[in-house]
Amino acid sequence: MALRHAVLAVLLGGELSGYQLAKVFDTGVSNFWFASPQQLYTELTKLEQAGLVDGRLVIQVNRPNKRVYTVTEDGVAELDRFAAADAKPAVIRDDLLVKVHAVDPSRARAVVARIEERAVQAAAKAELFDETLRNLRGDLDEETFLATAERIGPYLTCLRGKRFEEENLDWCRRSADLIRARWGAEMREE
Amino acid sequence: MALRHAVLAVLLGGELSGYQLAKVFDTGVSNFWFASPQQLYTELTKLEQAGLVDGRLVIQVNRPNKRVYTVTEDGVAELDRFAAADAKPAVIRDDLLVKVHAVDPSRARAVVARIEERAVQAAAKAELFDETLRNLRGDLDEETFLATAERIGPYLTCLRGKRFEEENLDWCRRSADLIRARWGAEMREE
DNA sequence: AGGAACATGTAAATAGTTACATGATTGC
DNA sequence: GCAATCATGTAACTATTTACATGTTCCT
Structure with a gap:
């Protein structure tokens, strides 16, 4: 709660x-x-x-x-x-990674499609976080903002969000490529 | 469900x-x-x-x-x-980021302590994921494994987990430093 | 006229957490 | 003897999701 x-x-x-x-x-x-x-x-x-x-x-x-x-x-x-109070471990539930975990030749095509959808969303979210960061900073550069702002918490969490989505994007691209490299032949045959 | x-x-x-x-x-x-x-x-x-x-x-x-x-x-x-089926957006619920979002001079000391606890856990988890990756690979190098293994899904999700924890660790360190830099004086006064 | 954004709820069903319960074996 | 690991559940409570409900204004 x-x-x-x-x-x-x-x-x-x-x-x-x-x-x-x-x-x-x-x-x-x-x-x-x-x-x-x-x-x-x-x-x-x-x-x-x-x-x-x-x-x-x-x-x-x-x-x-x-x-x-x-x-x-x-x-x-x-x-x-x-x-x-102690911070509890983060709770994460991500459909997409479940699909990837279960990927096999017969499901490869569908999974790659889902990964590519997520990649687009991740790119959009990363951009959104970046925009929020710019808004929070205003005219200041990051260093000055973080050293002087009244509230730096929202900026710090937003930095994490931006990086998370960038890494998501990177992982999505790499994973889609690797699945295609592994099972591209079977995917085309279907 | x-x-x-x-x-x-x-x-x-x-x-x-x-x-x-x-x-x-x-x-x-x-x-x-x-x-x-x-x-x-x-x-x-x-x-x-x-x-x-x-x-x-x-x-x-x-x-x-x-x-x-x-x-x-x-x-x-x-x-x-x-x-x-379409992958639903990931559901994430992380106490620690809520604490950081709400950080202010009076809460800074407690929040930094929580961040440092999480940093230790993140490092341990990153190491654990790395170990799992090594076990999955066996004698093969990553490239060969990913090009030939029957199941690459667990490896791909594990790669994501490792990177996620590495980024967590990095963010924890940076955020703790920044909070100390911003409010170190007030934190010592208490 | 219809869709999007603004604005707020209730109710039913499902999912998830926490506390309680039990009992064997191994190693120190 | 005690803690840890193995092994599995039930029950009560809390939280979350999904479906249903309503009504405005602005823009096209």
């Missing part, structure tokens, strides 16, 4: 609505915490009931009203406790 | 008991599919009921009897269907 901490960590960057939070989780945070919009709406309600965030209704013209959330003092205290 | 496919993919490598399967998931497969022993025992029972694996009791002397499982024809067919 650390979704709550992931939400609190993101809200540290400023008040957000459930919808905005879902977008952040879909991009900047997706490399270390996956959560669906439904989960986030539910979690925000629970966090507000627990007093860890404050909700505030924002009346909007030209679009539906929204409820934005801020971390409370209790929420910050909860993050303090969380930071002090 | 792709735990079943992860189990089938691993059992492709030869018959295993629940206990042995749990060990494989704890090491070689942990970089792309996390599952607890309890989950695996439950899943094997379900897979056998569904006819995707065959269980066989092995009587042992000097240690408790065990039940080992093999993939059936239906199980292979299920893997074929799975390989052909």
Whole structure:
């Protein structure tokens, strides 16, 4: 049950609505915490009931009203406790690697196709992380930013995300090539 | 519900008991599919009921009897269907990155300690993956192995795991250094 | 008129975690 | 005798996914 901490960590960057939070989780945070919009709406309600965030209704013209959330003092205290606790090993579940693990001549064609799809997505995500990094830095170069910024956490996690996707891309290309090299003949025969 | 496919993919490598399967998931497969022993025992029972694996009791002397499982024809067919389907985006949930995302001067000391713990684990895992790669290769060099082996899938996923942990280690070191550089003074004051 | 982005939920079903339970053998 | 490894489960609880539900505004 650390979704709550992931939400609190993101809200540290400023008040957000459930919808905005879902977008952040879909991009900047997706490399270390996956959560669906439904989960986030539910979690925000629970966090507000627990007093860890404050909700505030924002009346909007030209679009539906929204409820934005801020971390409370209790929420910050909860993050303090969380930071002090041992980090659990990361949980990863990746369909694509399961497919690759099971690859054989008869499945090679399908698996290579899946790998190539993932390669495209990885390249796009790496670019997205890079864009986020540029936005976080603003006019500063990386060194200056990291030495002076109020919050360097989001930048550090984003660096990890960018590298992860770059490595994904590299692995996808190499693996697809190797599978074709190993079973190219059988793949063509089918 | 792709735990079943992860189990089938691993059992492709030869018959295993629940206990042995749990060990494989704890090491070689942990970089792309996390599952607890309890989950695996439950899943094997379900897979056998569904006819995707065959269980066989092995009587042992000097240690408790065990039940080992093999993939059936239906199980292979299920893997074929799975390989052909779109790969879902990977689900990742990593406590440590949440802690780093939320790092600030007051939490810096605790977060750096967690990062350093993870660095040690990452180094150990990278070494473990490397060992597994050597075992898979046997006497062959990597190129020859990948060009000739019956099953290259486990080798490819293991390569990804090794690189992932190496990158983790690198990121951990760099991030700990950067947090210390940014807030070293405040960290000493506490 | 239809699709995309904005905005938020509930309910049912599935999956996953944690605690509890048991028992043998080997090596120190 | 005690810890570690081998070996397998059940049950209660929590978390997550998926399907269903609704309604606005902007743009084409």
